[in-house]
Amino acid sequence: MLQRIQIASLKTPSSVEMARSAVIALYITICCVAFILSKIIISVLLYKRWARRRRIVEEDFCGGKMVMFRSHTTQSLSSKAFMKKTMKLTNKDIIGSGGYGTVYRLEIDEKTVFAVKRLNKGHAERDRGFERELEAMGDIKHRNIVPLHGYYVAPQFNLLIYELMPNGSLDTLIHAGKWSEENPLDWPSRLKIALGAARGLAYLHHDCIPHIIHRDIKSSNILLDHNMEARVSDFGLATLMGPDKTHVSTLVAGTFGYLAPEIFDTGRATTKGDVYSFGVVLLELLTGKRPTDESFVEEGTKLVTWVKGVVEEKREEHAIDTSIRCFQVDEVQKVFAVAEKCLEPDPSNRPTMSGVVKMLEEIKPQEL
Numbered sequence: 001m002l003q004r005i006q007i008a009s010l011k012t013p014s015s016v017e018m019a020r021s022a023v024i025a026l027y028i029t030i031c032c033v034a035f036i037l038s039k040i041i042i043s044v045l046l047y048k049r050w051a052r053r054r055r056i057v058e059e060d061f062c063g064g065k066m067v068m069f070r071s072h073t074t075q076s077l078s079s080k081a082f083m084k085k086t087m088k089l090t091n092k093d094i095i096g097s098g099g100y101g102t103v104y105r106l107e108i109d110e111k112t113v114f115a116v117k118r119l120n121k122g123h124a125e126r127d128r129g130f131e132r133e134l135e136a137m138g139d140i141k142h143r144n145i146v147p148l149h150g151y152y153v154a155p156q157f158n159l160l161i162y163e164l165m166p167n168g169s170l171d172t173l174i175h176a177g178k179w180s181e182e183n184p185l186d187w188p189s190r191l192k193i194a195l196g197a198a199r200g201l202a203y204l205h206h207d208c209i210p211h212i213i214h215r216d217i218k219s220s221n222i223l224l225d226h227n228m229e230a231r232v233s234d235f236g237l238a239t240l241m242g243p244d245k246t247h248v249s250t251l252v253a254g255t256f257g258y259l260a261p262e263i264f265d266t267g268r269a270t271t272k273g274d275v276y277s278f279g280v281v282l283l284e285l286l287t288g289k290r291p292t293d294e295s296f297v298e299e300g301t302k303l304v305t306w307v308k309g310v311v312e313e314k315r316e317e318h319a320i321d322t323s324i325r326c327f328q329v330d331e332v333q334k335v336f337a338v339a340e341k342c343l344e345p346d347p348s349n350r351p352t353m354s355g356v357v358k359m360l361e362e363i364k365p366q367e368l
Ligand SMILES: Nc1ncnc2c1ncn2[C@@H]1O[C@H](COP(=O)(O)OP(=O)(O)OP(=O)(O)O)[C@@H](O)[C@H]1O
Pocket: 095, 096, 097, 098, 099, 100, 101, 102, 103, 115, 117, 146, 162, 163, 164, 165, 166, 168, 169, 171, 172, 216, 220, 221, 223, 233, 234, 255
């Protein structure tokens, strides 16, 4: 009898074993669900990427090749109509010019306006690499980056088609005083612009694959949209055009006054070099002065020595742009401190761009 009970208890699994099997079954179910979910997410991401990559290509278009990336702005646009208007651009439509070429305002209709950059022609053998880079640039979408809507490559010239930024560049806003009552350049706007530009640059440095080094961060490459939100422009152009095609007074790409000191020695562009240039832009926003201003370079004083002096002697509120009438001293001090860190002579002592974003966000967390 006892033997029979023992055999019966051996056959029925104990409650511990049952609980264990239930746990294993649960694990297996969770793993299956997670596996299926990850497959779905990957498929959605791949589809989105593919959808973004869809583009309108017109080969042999007026002797060249026209490519428009599909977007909300371009979907109703005919590339023929676009090209017709482009061919009619004259000096009257010029909105600016830089080291790589001339920028025109191109109005298709009331709602559709572009900034078309006509590039000085590079070498023919560069064109394939050029197109590959442009395809990658067309994929980059971020609220603090100027979108590239398309390009045109022809034997005589190349065109880049950007979204038009209605409030122009930070350079003109600060140095030509081109701001208005509705779009002022007061202290809160400057703080917002600094953070927006930092976010755009941090996106290029940390979130794009492969990571992108801008190489020419300066106030004229920070543009303002209709909300006065900062948008970084011309990323990748320094790489695309090569140093020999730029207007810079150095052998490396970049603009004098914004270049990190180590670049003169190494000639190598790094993300920390961009951080230095961003520090210079912060100083422009704070002081309203150009990086080449004589007060910065007086008696050979370097920018970094100048900021250190201001911070150490607590002279921040006297160094601030006189056109800023109302500001919080502690906020100004904090932005000076961020600029000081970005301008550290040793690149390894400079923060990363995501570090810069964090520091700027902490200045006015409730509003930014
Ligand atoms: N997408 C745009 N929307 C509105 N204005 C623009 C746009 N792109 C450029 N601009 C204007 O055209 C000017 C010239 O731009 P461009 O990029 O050619 O020269 P830069 O920025 O001064 O120097 P670099 O050639 O080194 O970039 C800018 O300062 C800006 O005012």
